[in-house]
Amino acid sequence: MKTIFTCLIFLLLLINCKKENKNSFFNENLTREILRYQKKNQIPTKSLYKLFIYEISFSKQKDTILTITVNPTGIQxxxxxGIYKNKTLKPSYVIDNQGLGKKFIKLYKRDNIENYILKGLPPNIDVIYPVYKYNVKDDKLILIDSLR
Structure with missing residues:
Protein backbone atom coordinates (compact mmCIF):
# COMPACT_ATOMS: atom_id res chain seq x y z
CA MET A 1 0.00 0.00 0.00
CA LYS A 2 2.83 2.37 0.87
CA THR A 3 4.54 1.59 -2.42
CA ILE A 4 1.44 2.42 -4.44
CA PHE A 5 0.99 5.70 -2.55
CA THR A 6 4.66 6.62 -3.14
CA CYS A 7 4.35 5.82 -6.86
CA LEU A 8 1.24 8.00 -7.15
CA ILE A 9 3.00 10.95 -5.51
CA PHE A 10 6.00 10.50 -7.80
CA LEU A 11 3.74 10.36 -10.85
CA LEU A 12 1.94 13.57 -9.80
CA LEU A 13 5.27 15.33 -9.35
CA LEU A 14 6.37 14.27 -12.84
CA ILE A 15 3.14 15.52 -14.39
CA ASN A 16 3.42 18.89 -12.63
CA CYS A 17 7.07 19.30 -13.67
CA LYS A 18 6.14 18.54 -17.26
CA LYS A 19 3.39 21.20 -17.25
CA GLU A 20 5.79 23.78 -15.80
CA ASN A 21 8.41 22.96 -18.44
CA LYS A 22 6.03 23.93 -21.27
CA ASN A 23 5.75 27.42 -19.85
CA SER A 24 9.10 27.88 -18.14
CA PHE A 25 10.11 31.21 -19.74
CA PHE A 26 7.06 33.48 -19.49
CA ASN A 27 3.91 33.73 -17.43
CA GLU A 28 0.67 32.30 -18.81
CA ASN A 29 -0.71 35.59 -20.22
CA LEU A 30 2.43 36.45 -22.19
CA THR A 31 2.88 32.88 -23.41
CA ARG A 32 -0.71 32.80 -24.70
CA GLU A 33 -0.27 36.08 -26.63
CA ILE A 34 3.10 35.05 -28.11
CA LEU A 35 1.73 31.69 -29.26
CA ARG A 36 -1.36 33.40 -30.73
CA TYR A 37 0.89 35.79 -32.68
CA GLN A 38 3.19 32.97 -33.81
CA LYS A 39 0.26 30.89 -35.04
CA LYS A 40 -1.08 33.77 -37.18
CA ASN A 41 2.34 35.01 -38.37
CA GLN A 42 4.56 32.07 -39.19
CA ILE A 43 8.16 32.40 -40.28
CA PRO A 44 9.23 30.60 -43.48
CA THR A 45 11.76 27.82 -42.95
CA LYS A 46 13.97 28.44 -46.00
CA SER A 47 17.63 29.33 -45.31
CA LEU A 48 17.09 32.89 -46.63
CA TYR A 49 14.93 33.47 -43.58
CA LYS A 50 17.35 32.04 -40.99
CA LEU A 51 17.62 35.35 -39.09
CA PHE A 52 13.85 35.81 -38.76
CA ILE A 53 12.97 35.81 -35.08
CA TYR A 54 10.01 36.80 -32.94
CA GLU A 55 10.62 39.98 -30.97
CA ILE A 56 8.94 40.79 -27.66
CA SER A 57 9.63 44.32 -26.48
CA PHE A 58 8.68 46.22 -23.33
CA SER A 59 8.79 50.04 -23.32
CA LYS A 60 7.50 52.88 -21.20
CA GLN A 61 5.50 55.66 -22.75
CA LYS A 62 2.58 57.04 -20.75
CA ASP A 63 1.86 53.42 -19.82
CA THR A 64 3.94 50.28 -20.09
CA ILE A 65 3.64 48.93 -23.63
CA LEU A 66 4.39 45.43 -24.93
CA THR A 67 4.89 44.78 -28.63
CA ILE A 68 5.18 41.45 -30.41
CA THR A 69 6.43 41.25 -33.99
CA VAL A 70 8.86 39.44 -36.28
CA ASN A 71 12.28 40.92 -36.87
CA PRO A 72 13.45 39.71 -40.32
CA THR A 73 17.03 40.95 -39.87
CA GLY A 74 17.78 39.24 -36.58
CA ILE A 75 18.67 40.72 -33.23
CA GLN A 76 19.79 44.34 -33.32
CA GLY A 82 16.88 34.99 -25.34
CA ILE A 83 16.80 32.80 -27.25
CA TYR A 84 13.51 31.46 -25.92
CA LYS A 85 12.45 28.30 -27.71
CA ASN A 86 10.79 24.98 -26.90
CA LYS A 87 8.37 22.50 -28.50
CA THR A 88 5.57 25.07 -28.80
CA LEU A 89 7.43 28.38 -28.72
CA LYS A 90 9.33 29.39 -31.86
CA PRO A 91 12.67 31.25 -31.51
CA SER A 92 11.97 34.52 -29.70
CA TYR A 93 13.92 37.20 -27.92
CA VAL A 94 13.04 39.95 -25.46
CA ILE A 95 14.03 43.61 -25.29
CA ASP A 96 13.48 44.83 -21.74
CA ASN A 97 16.11 47.42 -20.83
CA GLN A 98 14.16 48.85 -17.88
CA GLY A 99 12.93 45.60 -16.31
CA LEU A 100 9.32 46.43 -17.20
CA GLY A 101 8.48 42.80 -18.00
CA LYS A 102 9.55 41.25 -14.71
CA LYS A 103 5.95 40.20 -13.95
CA PHE A 104 5.82 38.35 -17.27
CA ILE A 105 9.32 36.94 -17.71
CA LYS A 106 10.25 34.06 -15.43
CA LEU A 107 13.77 33.66 -16.79
CA TYR A 108 16.02 36.35 -18.22
CA LYS A 109 18.69 34.50 -20.18
CA ARG A 110 21.23 35.01 -22.94
CA ASP A 111 21.68 31.77 -24.87
CA ASN A 112 22.59 31.47 -28.56
CA ILE A 113 21.85 35.13 -29.30
CA GLU A 114 24.92 35.31 -31.56
CA ASN A 115 23.21 32.89 -34.00
CA TYR A 116 20.60 35.58 -34.72
CA ILE A 117 22.85 38.64 -34.95
CA LEU A 118 23.20 39.96 -38.48
CA LYS A 119 26.72 39.82 -39.86
CA GLY A 120 27.12 41.90 -43.01
CA LEU A 121 24.37 43.40 -45.13
CA PRO A 122 20.75 42.46 -44.43
CA PRO A 123 19.03 40.33 -47.09
CA ASN A 124 16.45 42.01 -49.30
CA ILE A 125 13.21 40.96 -47.60
CA ASP A 126 9.88 42.29 -48.87
CA VAL A 127 7.74 40.76 -46.13
CA ILE A 128 6.20 43.03 -43.50
CA TYR A 129 4.87 41.43 -40.35
CA PRO A 130 2.25 43.05 -38.12
CA VAL A 131 3.09 44.55 -34.75
CA TYR A 132 0.72 43.60 -31.94
CA LYS A 133 0.68 46.36 -29.34
CA TYR A 134 -0.53 45.74 -25.78
CA ASN A 135 -1.09 47.93 -22.77
CA VAL A 136 0.29 46.30 -19.60
CA LYS A 137 -2.00 46.55 -16.56
CA ASP A 138 -0.70 44.66 -13.52
CA ASP A 139 -0.18 41.14 -14.92
CA LYS A 140 -2.72 41.51 -17.74
CA LEU A 141 -2.14 42.33 -21.40
CA ILE A 142 -4.77 44.43 -23.18
CA LEU A 143 -4.52 44.48 -26.98
CA ILE A 144 -4.46 48.08 -28.17
CA ASP A 145 -3.79 47.65 -31.87
CA SER A 146 -2.45 45.44 -34.59
CA LEU A 147 -0.30 47.56 -36.89
CA ARG A 148 0.90 46.51 -40.31
Missing amino acids: SKNSY
Missing part, protein backbone atom coordinates in the same frame (compact mmCIF):
# COMPACT_ATOMS: atom_id res chain seq x y z
CA SER A 77 19.99 45.20 -29.62
CA LYS A 78 22.94 43.86 -27.65
CA ASN A 79 20.90 44.27 -24.47
CA SER A 80 18.47 41.54 -25.51
CA TYR A 81 17.46 38.36 -23.74
